[in-house]
Amino acid sequence: xxxxxxxxxxxxxxxxxxxxxxxxxxxxxxxxxxxxxxxxxxxxxxxxxxxxxxxxxxxxxxxxxxxxxxxxxxxxxxxxxxxxxxxxxxxxxxxxxxxxxxxxxxxxxxxxxxxxxxxxxxxxxxxxxxxxxxxxxxxxxxxxxxxxxxxxxxxxxxxxxxxxxxxxxxxxxxxxxxxxxxxxxxxxxxxxxxxxxxxxxxxxxxxxxxxxxxxxxxxxxxxxxxxxxxxxxxxxxxxxxxxxxxxxxxxxxxxxxxxxxxxxxxxxxxxxxxxxxx
Amino acid sequence: xxxxxxxxxxxxxxxxxxxxxxxxxxxxxxxxxxxxxxxxxxxxxxxxxxxxxxxxxxxxxxxxxxxxxxxxxxxxxxxxxxxxxxxxxxxxxxxxxxxxxxxxxxxxxxxxxxxxxxxxxxxxxxxxxxxxxxxxxxxxxxxxxxxxxxxxxxxxxxxxxxxxxxxxxxxxxxxxxxxxxxxxxxxxxxxxxxxxxxxxxxxxxxxxxxxxxxxxxxxxxxxxxxxxxxxxxxxxxxxxxxxxxxxxxxxxxxxxxxxxxxxxxxxxxxxxxxxxxxxxxxxxxxxxxxxxxxxxxxxxxxxxxxxxxxxxxxxxxxxxxxxxxxxxxxxxxxxxxxxxxxxxxxxxxxx
Numbered sequence: 001x002x003x004x005x006x007x008x009x010x011x012x013x014x015x016x017x018x019x020x021x022x023x024x025x026x027x028x029x030x031x032x033x034x035x036x037x038x039x040x041x042x043x044x045x046x047x048x049x050x051x052x053x054x055x056x057x058x059x060x061x062x063x064x065x066x067x068x069x070x071x072x073x074x075x076x077x078x079x080x081x082x083x084x085x086x087x088x089x090x091x092x093x094x095x096x097x098x099x100x101x102x103x104x105x106x107x108x109x110x111x112x113x114x115x116x117x118x119x120x121x122x123x124x125x126x127x128x129x130x131x132x133x134x135x136x137x138x139x140x141x142x143x144x145x146x147x148x149x150x151x152x153x154x155x156x157x158x159x160x161x162x163x164x165x166x167x168x169x170x171x172x173x174x175x176x177x178x179x180x181x182x183x184x185x186x187x188x189x190x191x192x193x194x195x196x197x198x199x200x201x202x203x204x205x206x207x208x209x210x211x212x213x214x215x216x217x218x219x220x221x222x223x224x225x226x227x228x229x230x231x232x233x234x235x236x237x238x239x240x241x242x243x244x245x246x247x248x249x250x251x252x253x254x255x256x257x258x259x260x261x262x263x264x265x266x267x268x269x270x271x272x273x274x275x276x277x278x
Numbered sequence: 279x280x281x282x283x284x285x286x287x288x289x290x291x292x293x294x295x296x297x298x299x300x301x302x303x304x305x306x307x308x309x310x311x312x313x314x315x316x317x318x319x320x321x322x323x324x325x326x327x328x329x330x331x332x333x334x335x336x337x338x339x340x341x342x343x344x345x346x347x348x349x350x351x352x353x354x355x356x357x358x359x360x361x362x363x364x365x366x367x368x369x370x371x372x373x374x375x376x377x378x379x380x381x382x383x384x385x386x387x388x389x390x391x392x393x394x395x396x397x398x399x400x401x402x403x404x405x406x407x408x409x410x411x412x413x414x415x416x417x418x419x420x421x422x423x424x425x426x427x428x429x430x431x432x433x434x435x436x437x438x439x440x441x442x443x444x445x446x447x448x449x450x451x452x453x454x455x456x457x458x459x460x461x462x463x464x465x466x467x468x469x470x471x472x473x474x475x476x477x478x479x480x481x482x483x484x485x486x487x488x489x490x491x492x493x494x495x496x497x498x499x500x501x502x503x504x505x506x507x508x509x510x511x512x513x514x515x516x517x518x519x520x521x522x523x524x525x526x527x528x529x530x531x532x533x534x535x536x537x538x539x540x541x542x543x544x545x546x547x548x549x550x551x552x553x554x555x556x557x558x559x560x561x562x563x564x565x566x567x568x569x570x571x572x573x574x575x576x577x578x579x580x581x582x583x584x585x586x587x588x589x590x591x592x593x594x595x596x597x598x599x600x601x602x603x604x605x606x607x608x609x610x611x612x613x614x615x616x617x618x619x620x621x622x623x624x625x626x627x628x629x
Contacts, residue, residue: 169361
């Protein structure tokens with residue numbers, strides 16, 4: 001399997017990879033560095049990754065500050081609800097789109113796809129109007145509805161694509177074996193779709209966990225803020241708490257990183273569709 | 279164990295495709311019926327209609343005296359073996375076979391007894407813990423059979439179960455299924471496009487073409503006494519030879535060959551069918567001379583290819599016959615075994 005590449009080609013490949021890795025890692029490292037700096041050295045121009053007199057003081061102050069924990073909780077509530085909603089709705093509607101024939105199937109799929117063609121900012125105003133008419137401004141539910149609505153089209157398509165690779169005969173065999181339609185779905189088909197479910201869950205989670213623009217429109221009360229909005233609070237007109245800002249950023253990104261690492265095994269098999277067959 | 283009766287069954291899809299046309303078949307208790315036909319003839323659809331996976335547009339299907347038109351598949355007391363096995367990939371062999379019983383709320387030790395018994399019959403005892411992906415094609419097919427057996431259904435349905443196996447395994451599994459039928463004494467309906475499978479396995483065969491049952495009879499009757507041109511051409515390997523001809527004064531006329539059949543027939547244009555084994559090489563009294571184009575040695579016999587009235591013809595001959603490509607060879611046809619078909623309706627004209 002090893003290809004023999006000329007040294008020049010290899011050198012170019014490595015230079016490119018190094019540059020891109022550096023470009024990706026550098027900002028992350030800077031944030032970590034700043035979060036570890038003692039309060040009097042925040043604006044230092046030193047390039048040391050572990051700064052002189054490194055301290056977890058910013059983290060301590062962050063957790064001591066009740067607001068941060070509150071925002072964290074808000075984010076968890078919203079993201080977990082969106083994830084669960086996304087997984088349940090996408091797994092079932094994707095299944096129907098994949099395995100059943102009904103009037104409006106093609107239209108439905110196309111309509112879902114069409115929604116993906118508009119940038120989120122374009123939908124901001126109509127979404128705000130709808131949510132406010134529903135009286136859901138400044139509520140978890142309002143945010144959950146919008147996040148679910150934005151994440152679902154992709155998730156439904158992705159689930160449908162995966163179900164398409166599972167032969168119909170499995171469902172038929174289950175039905176002959178004595179399952180109802182729904183039993184065949186959750187006892188046979190759903191366990192096989194685990195890789196796709198993981199991607200759906202990850203996508204739904206990330207779509208809500210780090211989202212800022214929509215949250216900024218819908219949430220007005222500080223007590224309702226999710227983490228991305230909360231972070232912005234460290235930046236005020238007079239001064240910016242760079243230490244806490246950085247520490248909070250690091251903490252916000254941890255769940256996503258952990259999820260990616262834990263689920264990477266599933267991600268690979270989920271992205272190489274069609275790996276499931278008899 | 280039960281009779282299966284199809285009464286004037288039709289299937290018309292939403293797009294008006296009429297795939298099953300007025301099919302009526304009676305399958306006796308304990309019979310092994312093979313539904314055979316080329317791809318697209320509707321045989322799988324018909325089987326799926328019996329299983330309840332496909333709705334019936336009109337007509338009736340009875341399993342063991344009961345009309346099952348409106349029964350869901352699980353209430354029809356049938357088991358089905360699929361072409362792609364359709365094993366549940368996330369369950370091991372034991373769980374695959376036990377699943378149907380579990381869904382029907384059988385007691386745990388009853389499930390265990392039945393699965394172990396089936397595993398024994400099928401030689402799967404050592405593989406019960408394996409997942410399907412770790413099994414060979416033949417073993418997977420056995421698990422699929424096992425899943426059907428444990429249910430002890432009234433009727434077994436097979437949808438081309440052997441077509442994914444390699445040739446050698448296919449012959450082997452053919453006899454296994456035959457043995458299984460003898461042992462279980464259950465009604466079985468078996469779909470295949472392979473006429474050799476049909477001939478070797480079926481008690482009776484229904485030949486399907488274009489959604490119509492062309493003929494429904496024992497394998498030998500289909501072979502020796504086909505009702506129409508399609509059945510004559512479909513059953514048998516190598517296939518029956520066909521040439522166009524005329525009837526003149528109780529004689530068959532193929533170009534300048536005249537063969538007396540000793541009987542007057544009212545049809546003018548006919549198609550003459552004759553199986554490869556009914557040609558003999560006859561120096562004394564030949565019907566015609568033909569130049570051999572290809573010889574296929576089979577070991578025990580040879581197939582000789584030549585042209586007659588513009589058609590490619592194949593004849594069987596003894597392997598010991600000294601014949602070479604290019605030889606002008608004298609052939610005689612066995613007049614008793616010539617079949618005549620109406621050139622327009624393609625129906626058999628019995629002499």
